[in-house]
Amino acid sequence: MADLTDSAIAARVAVNxxxxxxxxxxxxVALDVCCFMKGLxxxxxxxxWPVRSAKxxxxxxxxxxxxxxxxxxxxRRRRVEHWGAEGYRPELYS
Incomplete structure (x- = not known):
């Protein structure tokens, strides 16, 4: 019985x-059509509402x-790439 109550509460929270x-x-409109099964x-x-607006x-x-x-x-972030010449090394201290 407690499981039913917990699942009912979880369902209510999800719907809310x-x-x-x-x-x-x-x-x-979503409740009317999907839950109460009303036609458009x-x-x-x-x-x-005007015709075809419910759709x-x-x-x-x-x-x-x-x-x-x-x-x-x-x-996704692009990876940083360097297109230096072969043997290129940045100088950290000038």
């Missing part, structure tokens, strides 16, 4: 983090969620 990442503007047309009608909003929400779960790799 995901909703925070999407922000209040996008979380509502229904969401548009309820929110009085764009849902896509934007899912892209934000994708970045949350799969953050882009940081740019």
């Amino acid at each position: 983090r995901a909703l925070e990442v999407m922000g209040p503007e996008l979380a509502g 047309e229904t969401v548009e009608r309820e929110r009085q 764009l909003m849902l896509r934007t929400a899912l892209m934000a969620l994708s970045r949350h779960y799969n953050p882009p790799m940081p740019a």
Whole structure:
């Protein structure tokens, strides 16, 4: 029983983090479509949005969620290279 409670709490925390990442503007449409199984047309009608706008909003929400779960790799630093002539040695003390 305790495991079920712990997993339920962990699931709630994960969902709340995901909703925070999407922000209040996008979380509502994602919840309506993905959790409450509302159709895009229904969401548009309820929110009085133009036709086909729910699809764009849902896509934007899912892209934000994708970045949350799969953050882009940081740019790799280039290795410093020197193209000196053969036998070249820098002088440390002049």
